[in-house]
Amino acid sequence: MIPITWYLLLSAVLFLIGVLGFFLKRNIIALLLSVEIMLNAVNLTFVAFSSQQSQISGQIFVFFVLVVAAAEAAVGLALVIAMFRNRESLNVDRSNLLKW
């Protein structure tokens, strides 16, 4: 039996990789991929606690997270296409018109 702490540590490491990617990468698709990594890290935490507590609710929440991730990917990629059509670039540093 694997202690739950291992799962939580793995989840923390994956979440940290996602956060680092979100702040270090400049390509907007890479930012979306980093968000997916973070969502997966959270999913792992949900499933680990669900398995340990013998409650199905955690897995239901993972199901909802999957739905939200699908919706987020669809809208995010539509935004990426709109951005590329307007600017011919996916670098987030180039889209600074709303910046103060």
Next chain:
Amino acid sequence: MIQLLFIFFAALAVGSAINVLIQKHVLYSALSLILMLTAMSVLFILLRADFLAVINVIVYAGAIMVLFTFVIMLLNLPADEDGADRLRWLKFIGIPLGLFLLFLIAVTLWNVEPLRTAQTPMVGSPQAIGKSLFNDYLLPFEATSLLILIALVGAVVFAKKDL
């Protein structure tokens, strides 16, 4: 044996997640993320969440990542131009701060009191999930259908050339 499996697939997940970050071309990042999702599915199976493991492969690696690769290939992107000169020095602050965050999370997790452990091993079978989803979580389930409809309309509106 189970520990070995866990260590192997955890290392695979972390390695491919890091590979997502260090790849220059975003298509290779997406392919590496698919590898990470597959490793996560094996970890779900180790946690006896069978249904979620299958759903993770079908929905995430199958549908969402195909959407990503489709858009990447549609846009036909050049390799990542490294135009972040202004942010270069921020890495030297950001990486130590990120490691500090990891340290804080790790300390918190190690100090977690051992919770009530499962008396009977539970299997996240489709039957159990379906029962719970359509009884206790019926309203959130219906709300997600509305959410997907809104996302569908939103994606069409955003991607349309002229509204």
